Amino acid sequence: MSDFPLFPEQASTIAWQVDALYGLLLALTLFFIVLVFGLVIVFSLKYRRKSKDEQPEQIHGSIPLELAWTIIPLFMAIGVFTVGADVYFRIERSPADPLEIYVVGKQWMWKSQHESGKREINTLHVPVGQPVRLTMTSEDVLHDFFIPAFRVKKDVVPGRYTTMWFEASKVGEYHLFCAEYCGTQHAYMIGKVYAMEPGDYHDWLLGGPMASESMEKAGERQFAQLGCESCHQGGSDARGPHLAGIYDQKRRLSSGREVVADIDYIRESILHPQAKIVDGYDPIMPVFDGQINEQSLGQIVAYIKSLEGKE
Numbered sequence: 001m002s003d004f005p006l007f008p009e010q011a012s013t014i015a016w017q018v019d020a021l022y023g024l025l026l027a028l029t030l031f032f033i034v035l036v037f038g039l040v041i042v043f044s045l046k047y048r049r050k051s052k053d054e055q056p057e058q059i060h061g062s063i064p065l066e067l068a069w070t071i072i073p074l075f076m077a078i079g080v081f082t083v084g085a086d087v088y089f090r091i092e093r094s095p096a097d098p099l100e101i102y103v104v105g106k107q108w109m110w111k112s113q114h115e116s117g118k119r120e121i122n123t124l125h126v127p128v129g130q131p132v133r134l135t136m137t138s139e140d141v142l143h144d145f146f147i148p149a150f151r152v153k154k155d156v157v158p159g160r161y162t163t164m165w166f167e168a169s170k171v172g173e174y175h176l177f178c179a180e181y182c183g184t185q186h187a188y189m190i191g192k193v194y195a196m197e198p199g200d201y202h203d204w205l206l207g208g209p210m211a212s213e214s215m216e217k218a219g220e221r222q223f224a225q226l227g228c229e230s231c232h233q234g235g236s237d238a239r240g241p242h243l244a245g246i247y248d249q250k251r252r253l254s255s256g257r258e259v260v261a262d263i264d265y266i267r268e269s270i271l272h273p274q275a276k277i278v279d280g281y282d283p284i285m286p287v288f289d290g291q292i293n294e295q296s297l298g299q300i301v302a303y304i305k306s307l308e309g310k311e
């Protein structure tokens with residue numbers, strides 16, 4: 001059935017769970033369709049008017065019947081919710097230490113960059129048997145990254161990061177679609193996902209035109225070029241906070257509020273530094289919105305993340 005678009009191949013670790021949930025919903029729906037329409041037909045035959053002056057017996061409700069058709073569906077709905085929530089959390093919660101790939105959507109193509117610095121357009125190469133997390137954003141309008149064979153799909157939103165993870169379980173070539181109408185050539189915003197043996201993936205990273213530098217290195221270079229170091233160099237007299245080890249840690253703001261320095265926080269602090277000022281510092285950082293493209297921004301974010309646990 002793999003060529004039948006309603007049932008794409010199952011090529012990721014969560015694919016069967018998504019399908020099982022879908023199967024459960026389909027089975028419940030079919031059961032009730034058959035039950036309701038079967039009873040409509042049976043009753044309309046059984047209780048049809050048999051003579052012209054026949055008067056039907058009047059019924060004034062039944063408490064046991066009403067309780068039954070309220071309580072039984074209630075437990076069915078709770079069951080469906082429980083299974084659905086379980087699958088949802090499996091899809092949403094990325095395992096620790098995934099392979100990171102940055103994706104930028106734009107009208108009308110998908111650009112991605114691997115940690116090693118290797119870039120690709122409208123293709124995505126991933127290893128099987130290893131969790132992969134995509135950090136995605138858009139340069140223009142709303143797009144949506146959809147890999148049917150992996151049963152994952154997530155909006156790609158301008159002005160913020162969204163993340164999505166999967167673990168490919170089967171070597172192969174799979175469809176990649178944009179699943180959000182994004183303009184006249186939306187239908188052509190498609191590509192291929194190549195799930196490869198880890199060794200082949202490694203060879204692929206090294207093959208072709210070599211990436212000049214890793215994302216981390218490219219981020220470090222831009223960090224220096226933009227002059228970030230002049231304030232963020234560390235030390236007690238520094239004008240800006242030291243950035244080593246801040247990723248995913250709590251930051252106390254001048255307003256007294258505490259926030260976690262996740263990728264969206266880092267992104268916002270680069271583009272719109274005045275939005276959140278760390279306690280003890282002055283709001284003096286210049287705005288970088290409009291001065292850095294998404295690709296460079298992703299590299300700087302990757303660099304700041306890489307400082308985790310370094311001096």
Ligand code: CUA
Nearest residue numbers: 143178180182
């Ligand atoms: Cu991008 Cu539709």
